[in-house]
Amino acid sequence: MAERRLHPFTPLRRAWVPIAATVGILAQQGDRAARWMADLSTPLRLVTLVGVVLVFGVYGFLSWWFTHYAVTDTELRIRTGLLFRRTAHIRLDRLQAVDVTRPLLARLTGVASLRLDVIGTEEKDRLAFLGEKEAVALRAELLARAAGFAPEEAVRLGEAPQRELLRVAPRELAVSLVLSLGVWAALAGGIVAPFFVWWISSSPWAAVVTLLPMLGAVWAATVGRFLTEYDWRVAESPDGLRLDHGMLDRAHETVPPGRVQTVRIVEPLLWRRSDRVRVELAVAGSKNEVLVPVASRAAAYAVIARVLPGVDLAGLSFSGSPDTGSRWVVPVWWKGYALALSPEVFAARHGRLCRRTEIVPHAKVQSVRFTQGPWARARGVADVHVDTGANGTVTARLRAAAEAAQLLHDQAARSHTSRATARPDRWMTSPDPDA
Amino acid sequence: MDTGTKGGTGEPGWVGLPGGLLRLRRTLLAFWCALFAVATGLLLGLLVGPAWAAVGAFWLAAGVWGWVLIGRNWRSWRYAERADDLLISRGVLWREQTVVPYGRMQLVEVTSGPVERRFGLASLQLHTAAAATDARIPGLVPAEAERLRDRLAALGEARSAGL
Numbered sequence: 001m002a003e004r005r006l007h008p009f010t011p012l013r014r015a016w017v018p019i020a021a022t023v024g025i026l027a028q029q030g031d032r033a034a035r036w037m038a039d040l041s042t043p044l045r046l047v048t049l050v051g052v053v054l055v056f057g058v059y060g061f062l063s064w065w066f067t068h069y070a071v072t073d074t075e076l077r078i079r080t081g082l083l084f085r086r087t088a089h090i091r092l093d094r095l096q097a098v099d100v101t102r103p104l105l106a107r108l109t110g111v112a113s114l115r116l117d118v119i120g121t122e123e124k125d126r127l128a129f130l131g132e133k134e135a136v137a138l139r140a141e142l143l144a145r146a147a148g149f150a151p152e153e154a155v156r157l158g159e160a161p162q163r164e165l166l167r168v169a170p171r172e173l174a175v176s177l178v179l180s181l182g183v184w185a186a187l188a189g190g191i192v193a194p195f196f197v198w199w200i201s202s203s204p205w206a207a208v209v210t211l212l213p214m215l216g217a218v219w220a221a222t223v224g225r226f227l228t229e230y231d232w233r234v235a236e237s238p239d240g241l242r243l244d245h246g247m248l249d250r251a252h253e254t255v256p257p258g259r260v261q262t263v264r265i266v267e268p269l270l271w272r273r274s275d276r277v278r279v280e281l282a283v284a285g286s287k288n289e290v291l292v293p294v295a296s297r298a299a300a301y302a303v304i305a306r307v308l309p310g311v312d313l314a315g316l317s318f319s320g321s322p323d324t325g326s327r328w329v330v331p332v333w334w335k336g337y338a339l340a341l342s343p344e345v346f347a348a349r350h351g352r353l354c355r356r357t358e359i360v361p362h363a364k365v366q367s368v369r370f371t372q373g374p375w376a377r378a379r380g381v382a383d384v385h386v387d388t389g390a391n392g393t394v395t396a397r398l399r400a401a402a403e404a405a406q407l408l409h410d411q412a413a414r415s416h417t418s419r420a421t422a423r424p425d426r427w428m429t430s431p432d433p434d435a
Numbered sequence: 436m437d438t439g440t441k442g443g444t445g446e447p448g449w450v451g452l453p454g455g456l457l458r459l460r461r462t463l464l465a466f467w468c469a470l471f472a473v474a475t476g477l478l479l480g481l482l483v484g485p486a487w488a489a490v491g492a493f494w495l496a497a498g499v500w501g502w503v504l505i506g507r508n509w510r511s512w513r514y515a516e517r518a519d520d521l522l523i524s525r526g527v528l529w530r531e532q533t534v535v536p537y538g539r540m541q542l543v544e545v546t547s548g549p550v551e552r553r554f555g556l557a558s559l560q561l562h563t564a565a566a567a568t569d570a571r572i573p574g575l576v577p578a579e580a581e582r583l584r585d586r587l588a589a590l591g592e593a594r595s596a597g598l
Contacts, residue, residue: 284564366539366565370532377530387565405532412534416519416594 003068003079007111007129010067011060018056069127076116076142078125088125092146094118096259096283097240098139100252102132107250114139117283136252143239143254162237166303168293173229176278176294179270181353183221190218229293234303241306243291255291259283260307261364261390263291265300267355279304282390308345308361316340316347321398325379329398339396346386346411348396358394360386365415370408372401384408447515447522456574457509459554461502468498514572519594521561521587523570535570538594539563543587545580559583 040048067080076090096117106112112135113128130138177183193214198207230247240256262282271277277300279292291307292300301313318338326334336352346365349357365386372382382404384396399407476491507527515522520536540561547557557580561570575583 365536366563367533367535367568367570369534369569370530372530374528382530385567387563387567389564391566393565393567408532408534412520412536416536416538 003070011064095146102250104248162235166234168232186221190214261388263359265357284389325381326398362414368411449513537590540591
């Protein structure tokens with residue numbers, strides 16, 4: 001087992017953070033710091049500056065020097081810390097995804113960071129920073145070993161070959177953002193709220209104070225989204241789906257097959273005319289959410305077919321809620337609720353303006369719940385919830401009571417019979433017809 | 436090994452809760468209601484006037500209502516061990532039924548607080564990989580809770596599956 005160190009650029013990058021923090025605190029203290037600085041003579045100032053840089057430089061160097069990582073047959077081991085030692089052993093067969101991210105600054109210097117998604121840990125383990133080539137090679141090796149290849153083979157295989165499935169053109173992404181009501185709502189809110197505050201409080205300062213967080217939200221919903229979803233590519237390789245995206249910060253994510261808990265198809269009101277959809281994912285222990293930011297329905301379904309093999313999405317027939325009872329329990333919006341069942345998946349739909357269809361494979365169902373409040377019982381309807389491992393719950397709302405009670409038992413039965421045929425955690429170890 | 440209950444297994448064998456939980460809750464209710472009634476009665480009687488002490492009776496009425504509610508709620512709790520999953524049903528107005536397949540269980544816990552121990556009770560809690568799974572059986576006799584825990588853990592191991 002050979003222990004390796006991170007890229008030598010790391011200490012520089014690590015030292016930057018505390019230096020920037022010091023500068024930030026000084027700037028915030030403003031005039032007090034300025035007065036204090038004025039009291040010092042020029043050589044003393046220089047000495048202070050050199051001292052600060054030296055202290056943090058040494059900190060950065062030591063933290064780099066004492067960080068090692070190693071890949072064994074079953075684990076990735078990260079050893080770090082000078083005073084407080086920490087050793088993390090990450091089991092490769094529990095690895096949900098390995099992402100390579102290249103923030104703007106790191107891109108300029110040719111390094112990348114590796115994020116490891118494991119179920120149950122809030123704090124994601126990162127290897128920051130590695131050389132770009134090294135990061136890609138390590139990622140390939142980790143995924144190959146997680147898939148069950150022998151170690152020598154895993155190194156030899158290197159980056160698995162990939163085939164591009166989908167690419168979102170910048171123009172299409174821009175049009176989709178213009179057509180989404182959420183963006184317009186954020187914009188309208190961002191413009192109206194400060195004026196409203198100004199009018200109420202008649203103080204321009206209060207307006208500015210509300211404007212700043214609003215601007216942040218508007219930025220995230222419009223330009224920020226455009227920047228992260230720019231040049232979105234979905235490719236297929238034996239170790240899973242590859243997602244590449246971002247204009248300034250390039251991210252390179254992998255979704256291993258069989259780890260997807262829920263697929264959500266989002267159809268905003270204005271997209272429905274041109275039959276465009278957005279596809280979101282829930283993978284246990286992973287932060288990745290979007291699979292396809294925008295695509296035609298046929299293209300999106302083709303990508304989903306790779307994530308949920310053997311599921312015929314176009315063949316799902318949705319049945320709505322019974323109108324006699326439902327209209328009194330959830331007025332107007334009851335029409336949006338619908339449910340479809342197939343031998344592979346449980347699919348529930350909700351929403352009228354922005355229609356969302358959530359699809360859970362039966363094999364991913366952790367528990368099934370039936371709930372019914374007094375008002376719903378009087379109207380003869382009930383809800384069925386399906387809990388998945390990604391801390392998500394998919395709810396089929398407003399089903400006829402008898403149907404819901406039957407659904408509870410059928411769903412539980414489907415979930416354990418379907419699980420028996422699910423693929424193993426090390427997905428390359430068994431003959432697999434889909435791969 | 437059984438292959439599973441496919442569709443109609445008929446009515447599952449429901450088991451209700453032993454009387455201990457009912458006694459515990461009613462004792463606590465009676466204790467707090469009596470305390471509040473006396474406190475309110477004394478306070479108002481001394482500060483405002485003797486006639487106002489009757490307001491304390493409000494707590495007694497609330498206690499009687501609570502007595503009935505607790506009884507109904509206790510009767511609504513029941514569970515069934517089926518071939519492949521555990522079924523828990525509860526609630527009077529807000530009804531809820533939970534099904535947890537044995538293979539999905541990550542952890543089975545038996546807990547017993549000081550008051551519960553005094554009444555000879557223990558609660559069982561099942562955890563799956565989904566945080567939303569709300570599978571808890573309160574107020575079991577410790578021997579039954581332990582039997583259930585061991586059985587569920589054994590079944591869970593036999594049928595365990597990944598995520």
